[in-house]
Amino acid sequence: MRLCAPILLPIAALFYASLCHAIFADEAYQTDSHHALLGPPQAHTTFFHRPSAASKASLLYTLSEKLVLGAINPKDGAVIWRQRLADSAHNYTTPGLLTAGEGGDTLVSAVDGKVQAWDATDGRLVWEWDGGDGTKVVDVTLSAESGKYVLVLSEGEGSGFVVRNLAADTGEVFWEFGGGSGDAPYAVVSSQDRIFTVSLHSALLKGLKIKVAELAPSNGKQIGQSIALNSDSDVTSEASILHIGANSGQPFLIWTDKALKTLKVNKIGTKQITTLNVPSSSGESAEKIIVHTPRSPTARPHFLVHYQGVDSHWAEVFHVDTDIKKAYDLPRLGGKGAFSASSQGSNVYFARHTAFESILVSSTGPSILSHWDIRPKSHGGMVDPQDISHATSEVVSKGGSTYAVRSALTLPSGDWELIRNGDPYWVRPEGLTGAVAAAFVEIPKEENLADELAAESHRSVIAAYVHRVKRHARDLQHFPSWAQTLPARVLGSFLGDKAGSQDQSLRRDSFGFHKIVIVATENGRLAALDGGTQGRIIWSIQAVTLKAGEKWRVLNIEAEQNTALVRCKEGEFLRVQTNTGTIVQYQPGGLIKSLKTSVSITDASGERLLIPVNDDGSIGELPKADFEIGTTIVTDAEDNVVRGWALWKGSKPTLAWQFTPALGETVKTVTTRPSHDPVASIGKVLGDRNVLYKYLNPNVLLITALGTEASTATFYILDSASGAVIYSATHAGVDISLPIASTVSENWFAYSLFSETSSLSQDVSEIDQQKLKGYQLVVSELSESPYPNDRGSLETSSNYSSTSPAFTDGDGTYDAPHVLSQTFLIPGPISSISVTSTLQGITTRSLLCVLPDTNALVSISRAFLDPRRPVGRDATAAEMEEGLFKYSPMLDFEPKWILTHKRELMSISEVVTSPSLLESTSLVFAFGDVDLFLSRVSPIGAFDLLGKGFSKLQLVLTVVALAVGTTVVAPFVRKKQIDGTWKA
């Protein structure tokens, strides 16, 4: 046996490696689906642009509200490249800036204090200029003369502002100009060979004076005195300035007064102000004024002013020449409209998109060049063309009077639709970014068979028989369609289905893969994705209307029969039909003050009650009910205390225990076992056929506490019925700014953090200590006793209580479980850990880890993370039989564990899992600030499913060949047998 060990070990390792696959090559892009999103596009950073001077077709670029910079192929809406400019962990307030020079092959973006240039074709970073913390880039402009320089206006360094001139191809700073102490910088304008800075100077009494200074392009010195414009009576905030015509042949500045009655236009560099009255002919005054100008510096200096009233909108077109002249009006139309300006050469076109029609006009005259009628709700009713938020267009003249117009419309839902010549082309569900909660729900059954059968059981025999005959007759109506699809199905199953003919209807499948995912986003939207058909969106609704800047704080989503319950903070909740998206019940929040949430509890009589939980972690008014002995509620409050409340000790909830972490520590997260966490075997069978009993406590609680000053992280395992700390582990030298993730399931828990790799590192020098730090994944297993075949002091008793003295040792303590831990060094951080869930829990669980560094989702089998792996020696035969192999401290994420294969998941924060009807397979949905990803995982292989390599055709042919062979050969054999009898 000893001789065999070296041979067996690699075999065992291979066996395990082959078991722990995540996804096969032929499953990729078939079983998984990915919504690679950008976020709702912003009006000022969305445009069509040619990626390089040589390219003929232009791409659609945007810097979205989520600060994702992306290039979209206008043909099919596919993402060509995208970059996230904000760290998802950090809050961002700036909307960001994005500019692109005509004919240039880079895009320049600015977010906070960072200016970055991106290759427009492939999205690679060309250069970066970082102003450091505290700096805020206010404006970025490409110099008008062939876009050789990038002018960056920033504030936050000293008292005033700084203008920098950067080389567009390297990012090298040529000159800087600091000035205007006390002035708020607003913009930098480059026009032909002149550079102006525009800043806002607080006037003596009230309002802001607009100050324009001219800089020399060669060295950044100020030329002459700055011009102060008399705007202090109108301009009170930056919002009053409507437009600054940077990058155009004729730079001009437009602002309005507070009442939106007049427009003031100033050609930058002069003191002259032209006043224009806002038309309000039919009694309706403008609520919002938007100025649209072409982006190209070679286009004519024409602009369109869009007035949006309450019920209607209208527009005027102006020409800037020696003075500002109104060219023509665009008539008033009801509802909201969106305008977009586009230019080809020097010609400027304006496209108008309303709920009724889309038209194209030239800037020179009011004649309508093209007109497209109202379009119905496109994309299967998913897109409602009402109330377009903003639009961007590209107009190409095909000679004569034909024009090709492509417009990307941003809808109020956040969805982004492209229409070409009035026809809907594609839509991107950008409104689904910012997902905060998600859950898998079952597809409601069309006719509930169980209900029908139950109805039969309550009737007399004859009535039940009639009912069944009726039901079967009713079922016959599905027969023709079923018979029609039958040949295709049979053929498909023989020839290996190419997944092309996917069932679009919402029906459960026999494997339970087909489920609905309900997603709630922070902007108050709810959507349902079809898990069976590549994540198709079934419905998407605005569930709640939120104030500007407010976020929908969803706690969780619970699946119910045919509905989903969305629970939010402050007691707000919502019940929605899962297949249609109709809201069945809605309870607004904030009805009771300081209410944090409410939990539903069934009392002793089986009635469901809602228990309010307050902000401070206490329990609110209790409805009168009898609770079973031992009913405890665990709450955590903002004050770093986790509390347990006993409900059964009288009418008022009494504080049973409270947990406060060690001094200097704050509670970061509290984790429990998943709600669906079945355990197939209560013990672990060892190689010598003995049993190590698992410590299975459904009340177990994992608390992560961080010591900010001491940089420690402590993980506490609590029995939440008694509040007793079962186990705790402290890690020193933890970088608490890096992600710390934890999970608990079955009888084990796992967490990942960045810390010192060894507790013995106190003796070594500072530098060595730094070297000894790394990302770690720690896995701990709890068993009832350290010895096999031992169930601790409770022995065979089928019940136990953590609080009742009858079950404890004499001194009131009870046996703490035995904990085995093992640490693995991992190559990168893990921001979230989840566990796969299967129907009966027989399949070995896998850890689903989100890797923010590589934008991937990895599935690590528990077999690799067993703390009982032998350390420093090869596994014995018995251990090998158990599936253990030699411990190695480094755990590399094998490429085949990566569920996302080639896909890149951007800003994923959470993963939810759900069992399918197959024991081997768990459904996985990953969501976060930007992306959505849907897949399924078989931790130890799809052992209960025929693989794609299984040829049914071959099987049938073999059977047929055998049958034919038997019938052909049978007469011969019979003859031979008879002859043999005669001869004998």
Added chain:
Amino acid sequence: MAQESQPKHLPPPPPKWVINLNSPPRRKANNTHVTNPPGYTEASSGKRNAASSKTPARKPPSTAETDTLKLKKSWELALAPAKALPMNAIMMYMSGNSLQIFSIMMVFMLFKNPITGIFTTNEVFRRFESEGTRKQLWVVKACYVLMNCVALALGVWKVNGMGLLPTTRSDWLAWETERQPLERVIFAFR
């Protein structure tokens, strides 16, 4: 048809070969006028040579002698399973503890033989049974059963080695239940 059913029609006389077969020619005893071939000594004419042969005429064995003989023979039979034990043990050791078709067949035989032996004890010893041996024979039978039990024990040992006996804790794990807590905890932080 009428002819065939005629009752008076007698069956044809059997052929000659049938008659020959049914009545073989009587063997003539001691055809004295035919001389024996050289080297052939006629047993029946032993009386004539009895005096010349060394062996005395065999007496018919007495009942006591037969009984002793029978007992001896039965003892041999009773101990036969024990004699096969070492060979079986070596075979079992060699076949290994893995579950394969050969080891399974061997183990099956190892169980089958002793069990059938025990059940057929009476049949096996019936031919040795007589008035005289009946009293001693039960010891022999007991020994036979014991020996078979030893062979059976070898089989059990083998099955145990193969891990087929539910002797360990893990074999009964499926019947053990999870310990249920009396307390129910509801988590209200999500």
